[in-house]
Amino acid sequence: MSAATALAKEIITAKVGQPAPDFDMPSTKNMETLAENVKLSDFKGKWLVLMFYPLDFTFVCPTELTAFSDRIEELNGIGAEVIGISTDSVHSHRAWIKTPREENGVANMNYPLASDVGGKLARAYNILVEDQNIALRGLYIINPEGVLQYAVVHDLNIGRSVDETLRVLQGLQTGGLCSADWTPGQENLTV
Numbered sequence: 001m002s003a004a005t006a007l008a009k010e011i012i013t014a015k016v017g018q019p020a021p022d023f024d025m026p027s028t029k030n031m032e033t034l035a036e037n038v039k040l041s042d043f044k045g046k047w048l049v050l051m052f053y054p055l056d057f058t059f060v061c062p063t064e065l066t067a068f069s070d071r072i073e074e075l076n077g078i079g080a081e082v083i084g085i086s087t088d089s090v091h092s093h094r095a096w097i098k099t100p101r102e103e104n105g106v107a108n109m110n111y112p113l114a115s116d117v118g119g120k121l122a123r124a125y126n127i128l129v130e131d132q133n134i135a136l137r138g139l140y141i142i143n144p145e146g147v148l149q150y151a152v153v154h155d156l157n158i159g160r161s162v163d164e165t166l167r168v169l170q171g172l173q174t175g176g177l178c179s180a181d182w183t184p185g186q187e188n189l190t191v
Contacts, residue, residue: 012124013124013125013126014124014125014126014140014148014151015148016148016149016150016151017147017148017149018147018148019146019147019148020040020140020142020146020147020148021040021121021124021125022039022040022041023038023039023040023114023121024037024038024039024040025037025038025039025085025114025115025116025121026089026090026114026115027083027090027093027112027113027114027115028090028093028094028097028109028112028113028114029112031094031097034090034091034094038083038112038114040142040146043081043142044144044145044146045144046079046080046081046144047078047079047080047081047141047142047143047144047169047172047173048080048081048082048083048141048142049068049075049080049081049082049083049139049140049141049142049165049169050083050085050125050138050139050140050141050142051064051065051068051082051083051084051085051138051139051160052085052086052116052122052125052127052135052136052137052138052139052140053065053084053085053086053135053137054086054129054134054135054136054137054156055086055087055088055134056086056088056092056093056095056096057092057096057099057104059104060137060156060157060158060159061086062096062101062104062105062106063159064137064159064160065084065106065109065113066101066106066109067159067162068082068084068111068162068165069106069108069109069110069111070110071162071166072110072111074162074166075165075166075169078166078169078170078173079144079173080141080169081111082111083111083112083113083114084109084111084112084113084114085113085114085115085116085121085122085135086113086115086116086134086135087115087116087117087118087119087122087128087133087134087135088115088117089115089117090113090114090115093113093115096113097109097113116135118133119133119135122135122138125138125140125151127153136153136154136155136156137153137154137155137156137158137159137160138151138152138153138154139151139152139153139154139160139165141165141168141169141172143172149172150168150169150172166184167182167183167184170184171184174188176188176189177189177190177191
């Protein structure tokens with residue numbers, strides 16, 4: 001067996017309905033030291049939104065990250081946490097977080113950014129653009145038991161919607177069948 005084949009067998013691929021790939025990544029949880037990693041196990045018992053994005057200091061990314069940050073209380077209010085993930089270093093993340101929003105920064109972030117420098121987690125979620133070592137815009141919802149429940153991937157030029165993420169998350173939390181365009185407060189389908 002070649003080294004490449006052995007490596008491919010070690011990578012767990014994310015699939016809805018299956019346990020989410022484990023991770024332990026450097027993060028901005030502690031902006032001062034950058035010494036506090038984020039791990040999947042940190043979120044056991046909570047809903048988790050993983051939001052992959054291509055690069056710090058770009059154009060669509062800050063609009064998404066700040067939109068989710070500005071509405072973090074709504075997400076936390078329904079038991080969800082958020083992690084932003086790119087292949088940039090935590091040092092780049094910190095510099096971007098310290099950059100004012102009016103200068104294309106993401107100042108005052110209300111959730112951590114994690115560093116997937118080698119693209120290992122992005123590869124496990126099948127969204128790594130290998131030749132550029134960047135992730136597509138993937139958004140994933142993991143339930144409190146660590147099972148992947150939702151996956152959506154956008155091209156690089158399309159941002160994600162906080163409203164849609166909240167709608168899907170609340171639909172998943174009902175545990176029932178939700179019709180097309182279901183909104184929180186509506187009844188689930190009965191069979």
